[in-house]
Amino acid sequence: MGLGLGDAKDITVRGLEIIKKCDKVLLEGYTSILTVGKDVLEEFYQRPLIVADRELCESNIDDTLKEAIEKDVALLVVGDPLGATTHTDMLLRAKQFGVETQIIHNASIMNAVSCCGLQLYSFGETVSIPFWTDTWKPDSFFEKICENFSRNLHTLCLLDIKVKEPTEESLTKKIRQYMDPKFMTVQDAAKQLVQIIDNKLDTGIKRTSIAVGLSRVGAPDQRIAVMSLEKMLNLDLGPPLHSLVIPAPNLHPLEIDYLEQFR
Amino acid sequence: MGLGLGDAKDITVRGLEIIKKCDKVLLEGYTSILTVGKDVLEEFYQRPLIVADRELCESNIDDTLKEAIEKDVALLVVGDPLGATTHTDMLLRAKQFGVETQIIHNASIMNAVSCCGLQLYSFGETVSIPFWTDTWKPDSFFEKICENFSRNLHTLCLLDIKVKEPTEESLTKKIRQYMDPKFMTVQDAAKQLVQIIDNKLDTGIKRTSIAVGLSRVGAPDQRIAVMSLEKMLNLDLGPPLHSLVIPAPNLHPLEIDYLEQFR
CATH class of the missing domain: 3.30.950.10 (Tetrapyrrole methylase, C-terminal domain)
Incomplete structure (x- = not known):
């Protein structure tokens, strides 16, 4: 899910609804940053975020994908979610695990x-x-x-x-x-x-x-x-x-x- | 303001807040379309929209800009607001009228x-x-x-x-x-x-x-x-x-x- 470019309110209404009902929400924190930090987003969404670093998104992504077979997991990315190669790779890997995915676009x-x-x-x-x-x-x-x-x-x-x-x-x-x-x-x-x-x-x-x-x-x-x-x-x-x-x-x-x- | 690409819920939270408090909301309807019509957007925003056709956005834009000197006017555009030349032109013209402008980006x-x-x-x-x-x-x-x-x-x-x-x-x-x-x-x-x-x-x-x-x-x-x-x-x-x-x-x-x- 893309977060757009500015602060917490640049998320789409659709995106916010999904965050509210997901089982787990990850915040990707190494390809870009917003003007506000994790704490401000957590306050705005009224739920905790787990910071996803390069290790988690690349070498350790399988653990998250396995979890996503049963649960709804959101990965928040600054800008649009498909700006970086990493995220396309993740979607392909999700398919191999039989995990359904949905892309929520935003400004990049x-x-x-x-x-x-x-x-x-x-x-x-x-x-x-x-x-x-x-x-x-x-x-x-x-x-x-x-x-x-x-x-x-x-x-x-x-x-x-x-x-x-x-x-x-x-x-x-x-x-x-x-x-x-x-x-x-x-x-x-x-x-x-x-x-x-x-x-x-x-x-x-x-x-x-x-x-x-x-x-x-x-x-x-x-x-x-x-x-x-x-x-x-x-x-x-x-x-x-x-x-x-x-x-x-x-x-x-x-x-x-x-x-x-x-x- | 960009509306994104899908339906009513692809607007950003910031965008929706602005629509709710504006004096007048125009919907640009000739450079692109959403998958839903004006009526669905009006229902979602809980307020009426005025369709802005090419005439209104190009040759007759001055009337709207004059109004915007005193009032808050939003112009909704499918995708990102600066995809088409028309809208850049409008921003320059707004400056001539002393009208402050703000761009709300979205996916395009x-x-x-x-x-x-x-x-x-x-x-x-x-x-x-x-x-x-x-x-x-x-x-x-x-x-x-x-x-x-x-x-x-x-x-x-x-x-x-x-x-x-x-x-x-x-x-x-x-x-x-x-x-x-x-x-x-x-x-x-x-x-x-x-x-x-x-x-x-x-x-x-x-x-x-x-x-x-x-x-x-x-x-x-x-x-x-x-x-x-x-x-x-x-x-x-x-x-x-x-x-x-x-x-x-x-x-x-x-x-x-x-x-x-x-x-």
Whole structure:
């Protein structure tokens, strides 16, 4: 079940009814986050939630599915439930267990990004920008942005999230230790993009190209900022989640007018 | 405000609260439809709705905006509110009138299409397939499908809707007459696509290429069918709305497994 993007009240009426009558309710907490925490949701639903981390949703999902043969189990996911591969996998696995499933859709960043005024049907392939480390700096997403750009399409860039990621130490020593949650900001993403641009020639996208930074889309404190990538290096768009859009080079007049509000 | 895709209960809790306290509630009725009619929504909201046709939303929108300076007016739109250009235009116009606006997002076909198991981030540009007439057979959407296909991306095809369209007679005679509502089916779309394919060489997409037909996405009677375009010529997917997806040539193993259910 999708929870939408803002807070507790972004659930659908159908979704809320199902939560109220389910035997067990899991809250998936590692592919995205709402602007409110588990406690606020529990208060709103008037029932306890079990946080489902990556382990529970991937390697240990069978236990939950076995339980779901007899009982009604809901899995709450921020945004729309089928944004991430994990959840499709889970549905297939459920079928093998003979568990009936139902999908409750909701808004996701994939459609709500239209709040910046760029037309949804002019978006090309979506990309994910991962956090770079000192030794790992993948840039294949940039090729995709350039391909969209050359076809006059916008690119939605989903920015990396690290929630309950095991520390390197815990991987080698087999002790259970997790890193602090980390959310890529529009500023982080701009930094990585500018670094790629500085090392490539003639990609069409420059330091001075316009980008659209978005934070907390769908929440009352949502922010949108339109400026060059270069200027974005100094932008603070506040608390997570953030997303970035690289617009097509030639915009529709209505798109230009709409973006103008956020300059 | 977006209403989502299925029936009355697909509205969000936040959305329903706003409807209950607004001074006036308009229902936009020409860019999409729900599986239930205005009367069912009125019963569920416990208040009357005013149907907003194209005239009211485009040429006559200023009257509504003037009213919204003093009063709270909600405009209900099937899916997400910013899927169509009309609504972005309306928001800009509202700003000119000094009317504050708020967007309530919801699921749209642009993200709910993931219910067929094809990964959202592997979709390229979305296309619209218009109804052909005897004299007007545009096929520019096909080029876009081919471009996505050649980049190994899926294409979501939105199928034409004609609601409250003036008859040709009414345009020339200046009398107000409307055609019966018309919704393009997956079968109609396949017919037009096969006709285009038969007239082109080496596009990559063939009569035997696999397509995914979807009807009433998000509703309890949702249907999904996976077959060749050729076989789709004989497919009846039931009542509207329908959508069509042309998948990328090389699918992820999980996508293949998921689609297999709908063969």
